[in-house]
Amino acid sequence: MGPGGERCELDDLAFEPAxxxxxxxxxxxxxxxxxxxxxxxxxxRLQRPALDPGELTPPGGAYLVANLSxxxxxxxxxxxxxxxxAEIKRMxxxxxxxxxxxxxxLLRALEExxxxxxxxxxxxxxxxxxxxxxxxxxxAGYREIAAYNDNPYxxxxxxxxxxxxxx
Numbered sequence: 001m002g003p004g005g006e007r008c009e010l011d012d013l014a015f016e017p018a019x020x021x022x023x024x025x026x027x028x029x030x031x032x033x034x035x036x037x038x039x040x041x042x043x044x045r046l047q048r049p050a051l052d053p054g055e056l057t058p059p060g061g062a063y064l065v066a067n068l069s070x071x072x073x074x075x076x077x078x079x080x081x082x083x084x085x086a087e088i089k090r091m092x093x094x095x096x097x098x099x100x101x102x103x104x105x106l107l108r109a110l111e112e113x114x115x116x117x118x119x120x121x122x123x124x125x126x127x128x129x130x131x132x133x134x135x136x137x138x139x140a141g142y143r144e145i146a147a148y149n150d151n152p153y154x155x156x157x158x159x160x161x162x163x164x165x166x167x
Contacts, residue, residue, distance in 0.1 A: 010101055012068050015109040020053040020063040020077060020090075028065065028075035029053070032092035039129050040153055051089055055079040061086070062113050066093075066106055073097040074106050078114055081123065081148075085159075086114050088124040091133075107140055115162050122162060125154035 018025040056063040056077035066074035076091035088110055093102045114122050124142065126133040134156050138144075142158035149157075 010068075010105065013073075013102065013105055014067045015064045015106070016067065017058075018063050018065045018075070020056045020075075024072040025063050025065055025075055026053075028072065028092050028094075029090055031094070032090055035092075040127065042153075051079065056089060059117075062110075062117065063090075064106070064109055064113060066102060066109070068097075074102050076106050076110050078110055078117070078119070078122070080119075084120040086117065086119040086122055088122055103136055104140065107136065111160070111162060120162055121159050123148055123157070123159040125149065125151050125157045127151075127153045128155045 020026060020029055053063075055061050056079055060080035061078050063075060063077040065072050072094075074091075074093040074097065077089045078086045079089055081087050088107070091103065091106060091110075093106065111122060122142075123145070124137060125147075126137070137156075137158050140160070142160045145157050145159050147154070147157050148159075
């Protein structure tokens with residue numbers, strides 16, 4: 001059931017590219033920013049390291065939104081780090097849709113988009129107040145690595161070699 005009691009299966013979940021500077025993606029990013037600022041008690045959590053939303057657009061990046069019949073329920077992006085490596089950024093699932101597999105589906109969609117864009121490795125980081133994110137990434141095959149950025153809020157850095165890179 002969806003948050004309003006309506007029937008809504010994840011089989012209906014569809015991902016599409018969106019401009020992170022415009023609705024609906026911009027609204028997801030605003031909600032994520034507010035939530036992380038509350039969790040970490042800071043107003044600059046997402047500015048260190050800095051991210052320009054344009055980095056989450058082609059040709060070097062992407063931002064995907066997840067749609068269900070109930071509307072847009074999640075989003076996340078990729079930004080190029082170098083020719084073969086991208087970073088997963090700003091994954092967010094609306095609170096009413098958490099615990100239903102949406103985050104895992106979003107992560108898989110971002111990995112597929114990374115392959116489509118020609119990346120061989122995806123990296124990410126997360127902070128100590130997001131243990132659910134760390135569990136998701138480890139369960140999806142990401143392995144912990146040394147810090148690759150100067151994010152003062154992160155305590156976990158990981159990467160995954162994409163399946164397409166193995167062939």
